[in-house]
Amino acid sequence: MTTLLREVIGDVLRQARLSQGRTLREVSDDARVSLGYLSEVERGRKEASSELLSxxxxxxxxxxxxxxxxxxxxxxxxxxxxxxxxxxxSGATIDYSTRVVIPQAVSMAVA
Known part of the structure; x- marks a missing residue:
């Protein structure tokens, strides 16, 4: 599964907040961002603008x-x-970075 940048940025922001022992409310008040929106950013649900990240x-x-x-x-x-x-x-290796397209099976009617 692909990791999204917004999820990783949210994780980094959350870690910074938690390492300071601060609450979402404290940071949202200081940043002038709604608590709900900050929570969404930290959980990687919202893509924060550069202004918001700043x-x-x-x-x-x-x-x-x-x-x-x-x-x-x-x-x-x-x-x-x-x-x-x-x-x-079985000893074989699977490279998950390789993309393979498997076509759908087509049923053929026999007359």
Whole structure:
């Protein structure tokens, strides 16, 4: 399954908030962002604009560049793991990064 950037950025923001021992309400008040919207961003449900990310980072006193760097490094690790071939019980390997299209079976009527 593909990891979305908005999910990774949300994880990074949540980790920053939790490491500071702050609540969603505190950060949302400081960032002037609704609590519900901040929650959606942290859960990766909403794609935050650059202005919104800047406001949240300002409230957390974390540089936006740090959030983006951490998110990029996390994405790289996840992509590396996803691209790693997996060994099966028979010893064969499955490369999940390879996309294969399997056509639908077509039934043929016999007259």
């Amino acid at each position: 406001a949240i980072c300002g409230a957390l006193e974390v540089p936006l560049s740090r959030v983006l760097t951490d998110a990029g490094e996390t994405m790289e690790r996840r992509e590396r793991v996803a691209a790693r071939p997996v060994a099966t019980a």
